[in-house]
Amino acid sequence: MRVNYQPQPRRKEKTESSDFRFKVAVFVCLVAFLLIAMRLFTLMILQHGFYTALASGSQDMYESLFPKRGEIFLKSENEQETFPLAINRDLYTVYSDNRQIKDNETVEDVLEKLAKFFNYDDERKAKVLSQLQKIDDPYEPLEKRVEEETIEKLKELNLPGIAFNSFPQRYYPEASLAAQIVGFLGKDQDGKDVGRYGLEGYWQDSLAGNGGFLEGSKTAQGSWIPLAGRSLKLAEDGVDLFLTIDRTLQFEACRILEEERKRYEAETAALIIIDPKTGAIKTMCSSPTFDLNKYNEVESIEAYNNQTIFTPYEPGSVFKPIVMSAALNEGVVTPDTTFVDSGQVDANCQKSIYNADLKAYGLQTMTGILVNSINTGMVFVANKLGKEKFQDYVNAYGFGVKTGIELDTEASGTIDSLYLNKSNKVDCYISTASFGQGLTATPLQLVNAFAVIANGGKLMRPYIVDKIVYPDGKEEITKPREIKTILDKRNASLLSGMLVRVIDDGEGSLAKVPGYYVAGKTGTAQIAGKGGYTSEVNHTFIGFGPVDDPKFVILVKFGKPRLKFASTTAARTFSKVSQFIMQYYHIAPSR
Structure with a gap:
């Protein structure tokens, strides 16, 4: 049987297979590319x-x-010039790389030149010699915290094996000026830089900035693997702070305060100057002070505390104008309302309330109560005002709560005693609070309350940071912020006139500023101790001027001075500082 066989053509099949392999190869190459x-x-x-x-x-x-820490600046009167308070600068460690020092002769030569340059004594010279003799040691630190100018001079000696490492260091050019405002850069438990107290503490996160990071894969020898994943996030530098503090005012007012503190042998002192129209703080002094560059050398860490915000105290008679302002504003008294003083009053306390030095003043007006600082008269005013309104105004002025000043650490003071008795009647706590006992306040709270009187009844938020400058150049300027209106403008003006009388005719006479009308009030308050009040006192004077257009409000406080009354200490200091301000601000005399 015959079978006819006809083979199929294969060329086409081979061609198709080759085309497919070629396409795959091209695809693979393309993907690889x-x-x-x-x-x-x-x-x-x-x-x-x-x-x-x-x-x-x-x-x-x-x-x-690693981010650059933000810096802090204050300004001059015309705001055209700024002065650094806290800056970063490089310091250096001088070390020896002994691998570069070949023989004993070179060791001796390097040692002699270092000894002459750094003024080594024999003991120090012997120690450095032992360091230089450590053969093949690549790093022997010889000198630390060396300034750049010194390093430049040392480089000129061209000493073999002597090298340098730089590291950033916080530096405070003004040393002790505004020390408690600035705070300082210290260390945390892990040895990391952290701001402490003042601006450095409050603004720690903003000043510190944000660190960057570098991550990727390395070989066993420590080299970066080129094709492995890696990323770099750059650091974000901290912000710069520009303050409302006037450098000239700060220097002169604090100088006067320290001089007066020593004169009156006071343990502590505080002073604030504030612009009543804006709430901007122009000066803030706390004494004793310390050198920020040597903050670890203080005799007591109490020096770190800013007396103007950290230490609430019973203010005494400077609280009387606050209570009087409420009574005037509610219309329950006028400056000419009369009161007969017998020298004592029963206010439902364990003992009767008396005036200072047990005086009795007879028939007095409300102005006379402030001029003569009559305690019994203020109990009369408190009863006219009533307990609820008394509490309302104390709260409205901001007592018992923090002002929100941008500093670490602020205390709130306490007004809890006003609420101990649930009765709606004026009790012992309200009565004693009417002349500044039984409640506490910080100097900043008090000066800001007087600023309400000087500012026509408007309460402003106090602030100390005028401008924040971000790393990208963006600026954030602080705008003055009115919190509320507490007093009618007319009543604020009436009270200002009454406080002028305190200085012109009363116990505040040493606060006079020749050629100007200024208003103010003294306060001498016993310091509470175990079982009652002690013989130790705090002296305060708060005043403002010129009365027709107030440019400043000043608080002066002395803690435990040798003299008895604030009229002889704090009032006199107010006068000295005020006279300087009038000249500094070029304010023409008005009387």
Whole structure:
């Protein structure tokens, strides 16, 4: 049987198979090319900063990863010039790389030149010699915290094996000026830099900035693996702070305060100058003070505390105008309302309330109560006002709560005694509070309350940071903020006139400023101790001027002075500071 066999053509099959393999190869090459291109794009574009920083060296890498701490500045009167309060500067460690010191002769030569340069004594010279003799030691620190100017001179000696490392250091050019305002840069438990007290503490996060990071894969030898994933996030520097503090005022007012503190042998002293129209703080002094560059050398850490915000105290008679303002504003008294003083009053306390030095003043007006600082008269005013209104006004002025000043650490004071008795009748606590006993306040709260009187009845938020400058150059300027209106403008003006009389005709006569009408009130308050009040006192004077257009409100406080009454200490200091301000602000005399 015959079978006819006809083979199928194979050329077409082979051609199709070759085309398929070619297409696969092209596809694979294309994918590989795209992957390489994407990786190159990542390396050259997306991770450009990583390799730039890596190639630039350790110092640039440090600056890329570690943020620069923000700096702090104050200003001059015309605000055209700024002065640094807290800045960063490089200090250096001088070390020896003994691998570069080849023989004993070189060791002796280097030692002699270092000894002459740093003025070594024999003991120090012997120690450095022992360090230089450690053969093949690449790092022997010889001198620490050396300034750049010194390093430049040392470089000129060109000593073999002597090298330098720089590190940033917080520096305070004004030393003790505004020390409690600024605070300082200390260390936390882990040895990391952290702001303490004042601005450095309150603004820690903003000043510190945000650290960057560098992450990727390395070989066993420590080299970066080029194709492994990695990223670099650059550091964000901290903000710069520009303050409302006037450098000239701060220097002169604090100088006067310290001089007077020593004169009156007071343990502590505080002073604030505030602009009543804006709430901007122009001066804030706390004494004793300390050198910020040597903060660890203080005799007591109490020196770190800012007396103007940290230490609430019973204010005494400077609280009387606050209560009087409420009574005037409610219309329950006028400046000419009369009162007969017998020298004592029963106010439902364990003992009767008396005036200072047990005096009795007879028939008096409300102005006379302030001029003569009559305690019994203020109990009369409190009863006219009533307990509920008394509480309302004390709260309205902001007592018992923090002002929100941008400093660490602020205390709130306490007005809890006003609420101990649930009765609606005026009790012993309200009566004693009417002349500033039984409640506590900080100097900042008190000066801000007097600023209400000087500002036509408007309460402003006090602030000390005038401007924040961000790393990108953006500026955030603080705008004055009115919290509320407490007093009618007419009543604030009436009270101002009454306080002028306190200085012109009363116990505040030493606060007079020749050529000007100024208003104010003294306060002498016994300091509470175990079982009652002690013989120790706090002296306060708060005043403002010129009365027709107030430019400043000043509080002066002395803690435990040698003299008996504030009229002889704080009032006199107010006068001295006020006279300087009138000249400094170029305010023309008005009387």
